Every structure is written in C-alpha cells, then in structure tokens.
Amino acid sequence: MRQIYGLSLAVLVLVMIAAGLTYLFEFPALEETFSDTSATPRIVALSAIGFVVMASLVFGAPRAGEVLRAVVIWGLLGLVLVGGYTYRTELVAGGYRILGALAPGMTVPQTDGTVAVMRDASGHFQLEALVNDNKVRFLVDTGASAVVLTERDAQASGIDPESLSYSVPVSTANGRTMVAPVNLAQVSIGSISLSNVRGFVARPGSLETSLLGMSALSRLSGWQVEGERLLLKP
Template sequence: MSSPESGNLAYLILLGAVLVFWLFVQNRDSLGKKAQAAAAWGLIFLGTIAGIGLWDDIRQTVAPQQAVFADQGRVELPRAPDGHYYVTLTLNGAPVRFVVDTGASGIVLTRDDALRAGLDLQGLAFYATAMTANGPVQTAPVEIAQMSLGPFSDSEVRAYVNDGEMDESLLGMTYLQRFKRLEISGGKMILER
C-alpha cells in the first residue's frame, strides 16, 4: 500500500472512530438502539467505500470499453452484456459506434451516422438492395474519405447508407478483412494489423 493510500485509510479510520465515540457519548442512556444504528451506518459506510474501491471493475463489467494498443498494432473489443462486440471508429473526424457483424459483407451506416460523418444525404441514390435478416432494404453506396480505428487509418473506404430503420451501424467483413488477424477468445475480439 502506498503512502497516500495509507494516509487515506488512516484518515477514514480516525473519522469513523470519532463519529462512533461522539455517538456513544451523546446517547449513553439508550446504547442498545444506538449500537444498532451505528452498526447500520457502519455497514453503509463500508459498502460505500467498497463501491468506490471497486468502481473501475464495476464500470468495466457494465460498460466495457475498447482498448487500443498502438505499439503492438492491436485493438481489443470486449463482449458487451448483450453478447455483441461494439467498436467506435472515427469517420471523417467524427466518432461513430458500430456493432461488429461478421455476417455482414460491407459497412452499413445509419442515416444519423452518415450525417455525423459529414456525408450529404440529399445527393444519395438508394438504388442498391441488401438482403438482411428482416428482408431486403434499399442502400446507397458512399465513400468515406478517412476511417480510423486507433492507429489504423484507411482512406476512400466504400460503405453503404441504409434507407431503412437501423439501431446501429454495422461493421462488416470488407473492413474486418483489412486486419491480418481477427480472434475471438476469452470474451474479447482481438484485431491486429
């Protein structure tokens, strides 16, 4: 334990001791009920301290985050509680969240994500058809000038904008094949170039 941690612990113990001492001095007549209240407050205090100490672990479990290891040329995507893998890429300078879909052949953007990436939706022609689990949908081909995932950057990336309703943009195999290694192991998807 480091010096700051030891100092914080000593301060919390001293503060707790002072509060307990004050409680007993003020309420000498009804110590039984006060002891119960003190025990309850002590448990609340310990629970709060435990929650603060474990917050990073709790946050990672509830909302796992992607990790980029630029020096190793690797990106790790944790499996989300819903079983999918999500990744945030930068499209033309704007962050866009994708669900990784190894069953999709291309990159498919929602209308909102296409706007966020600076694409002009007015000039799009929705003439292409894509087959989805829910049937055919109309799509418009687009080109993303700059697409980045951590240290990995690609120019002039072909994608499609979906004309139908879609909750998340899809990152399909045309992008995933740019990596020399894709592995799913231990609840993580690992991408390496």
Template sequence: MIFIGIALLISVGLALLISADAGSVVGLTQSQTAQLLPLVVLLIVFAGGLFTRRRPARELLTNLGLWVAIFVVAGLSYAYRDEIVGVAARLAGEMQPGVAMVDAHQGTATFRRGIGGHFEVNATINGHTTPMIFDTGASAVVLTIADAEAAGIDTSSLRFTIAVSTANGTGRAARVALDQLEVGGITRQGIVAFVAEADALDTSLLGMTFLETLSRYSVTQNSLELTD
C-alpha cells in the first residue's frame, strides 16, 4: 500500500501543477491550489497509513518526511524546468562543442567554443552529418573532398578551377550548390559552396554563403549564436 500512496501522491501533485498553467484547477485559483497541495499530501499519507499494518510513530514520520521531500523535489523541478533544461543543454554543449543548444521558440542555435579555440559545428549536408568550423573569413561554405563525397556529391565530375586561400596555403576548389544544409535546426536549400581539392583543407568551413542567410549571428567569448 505504501507504493499506492506514493503513486497517488505523485499523480495528484503533477496533475495539479500541470493544470495550474491554465489559471485554475477545478475552479480554484493558482494561489488556492498552492494552499491546497499540502493538505492533499497529508490526506494521501494518512489515508495510506489507515490501510497498512500498524507502524511505529517514528516510522510513520520518516515515511511522511520522505513523501514530502519527493513532492517538494517534483514541485521544484516543475517550477524551474526551463532553467534545468537550460543547464542540461549547456552541459551537453560543453561536453560536445559541435552539438547545438537549440531554442525552437527563439529560432536560435548556440554552440560552445571548442578546446582548440574554434567554434565547431555539426552540420547536416544532404542528410549527412558533417563537422565544420565557423569561419566568417570564408566567403562561402567550403567542404573537404571527403565530406563532399560523403554528402553524395560526385567529385569526379567537378572542375577545380577556382583559386582559394586556406590554412594549408593556396589551393583550388570547385563550385557546387548544396541540396540542403541544416545547422542547429536552421535549414537552407541551394546554398552555394566550394569543394576544395584533395589535401587543400583539413576541416570543412561554415562560411558566409550560409551565414548571410541568417537574420543574425553573434559571437561572445565562449559562445556562438545563430538566429534563423
């Protein structure tokens, strides 16, 4: 019966908390609901005790304290759910810099600076996940030949006639149009990109042909925010 009491407590508490967003619960205001919740807790606890074998007062008080603690934790988790989600997302971003912290309501994707000092971005090109480096100095999205092939681009038919300057020196690239490029939930079609010839580039670059389609992008000390 103790498990039934706990289940009832959690179910009723969550139902009341969720319903409170609508402004009232069975005709009660949020303030009245908040005053009623402790009484509901006590009612369930003592009702559960009536249907179990007689227990020492100390054990009943211990169980009561445990159930109240569970309810308080559940209530705080609900009340601060936005902050908790934000902290969890930031922790995930620190552990995996290329993974975006997406805010669908604001239309933003935020990335944390990597250990090497760059902003690493996991983009999806034609359905293939491609690690890239955010680079405002690149006039276009630039792909390594390996990333281009993984994204389904036929590199054997490309003509590498465009001179480009990369971290490895001067090289040549071919112009292509990407069917789809998605970064942190922000999707674009037909983005112009360059495919660098073999050994000309170590990592693909997220350059201006994508960035200029955004309404805003901003860089702070340790974070990059892209806004659709």
C-alpha cells in the first residue's frame, strides 16, 4: 500500500510540475489557450486545489493539517512560477551576464547558424577567434576600420615581424600611430570562417588587445546587439 501511495503521489507531483514548466516556457500547443497572462495566478491556484482534490480521491479524506500544508507548498510553488514567468526577460539577461563574466570571450553557436557573444563584466564584447589557426582574443570595435593585431598576436599567427612595414598612419584613443598592413588568410569566429581578411599590425606597445574591426564585420551578412548578446550572422 505504501508503494502504491508513493507511486501515485509521485505521478501527481510530476504531472503538476510538467504542467507548470510547460506553461512557463510557452509550449506552442498551449500558447493560444493561455495567451492571457492575467490568468496565470488563477491557473496555479486551481492546479493546487485540483491536486488536493485528486489526492483526497486517491488516498481518502486528508487531514486538515495535510490540506493546509499542501496549499502552502503549492502556493509557494505557484508564486515562484508566476515570478519566473513575469521576469523571464530579466532572468535571461542576468543569465547572459553571468555567462559573460564566467567565460568572457566564449562564442555560442545558435540553431540558425548565427554566433552569439556575451557582454563581459566591463560592458564590452570580447571573443576568441582563430587567426591562421592561432587563438586570438579580440575586442569587438565597430569604430575600427579593419582587424588590428598586436605584434604578439601577429607573430603567434605566423606573421614574420621582420616583414612588417609600419607605413599606415591611424588615429587611436591614445593618439596617432603607425600600423603595418597585412592580409589574414583565415579568421574563424566559432562556426563562421572568413578568408583573405584585410588587417593591420600595431606597433609594439601601442595596443593592449587585438581589435575585431569592420574589415571582418562587414563580411558578415549582418550583426546586431540584443540585450547582453552580440549576434554575428554568417
């Protein structure tokens, strides 16, 4: 009898949790049925009452204390579900912020082929890309006309420092400096791969982080910022 009681109770609890999660994450089949978000508290309350009624039918009339305990537990669960649904946008944005802080530079491929980059704790978008099969950390800079590598990153990517000619003047946040033009055979950002990308190499000590500028971004079909994410479209 105890096994039947436990199994039946577990089934009831799982059904109630599945129903709540299905509504919370907007399962398509229920989208029209529950399109009115004002009905959410009533749905949760009715679910709690339904649970108590079903339990009474299966296990006999419950004691007053058991009924009260069930109402409190399901009421709290209902509040959590309603709060999660109401603030789902903020929760998702907070999750992206945490991901950006824990794994800055990580690129996340999306189902539609785009690549998402999370904003880091400083409010910028940084990412790890492959330049000629070498890992390089970039700061995404839409104000830079081209990809700009530090001398260290350029050398690690197979560019001979002796072949560089610092002949192109550019303006930076630290003033004017000279950079050396280069052609990057391959730049890969997650699942996105670009070939023959125009770039520059900065003078030693004039740039702290390599920049991913418009000579790469303009090769994409599009890019946009959505909250805490930068979406790069191949």
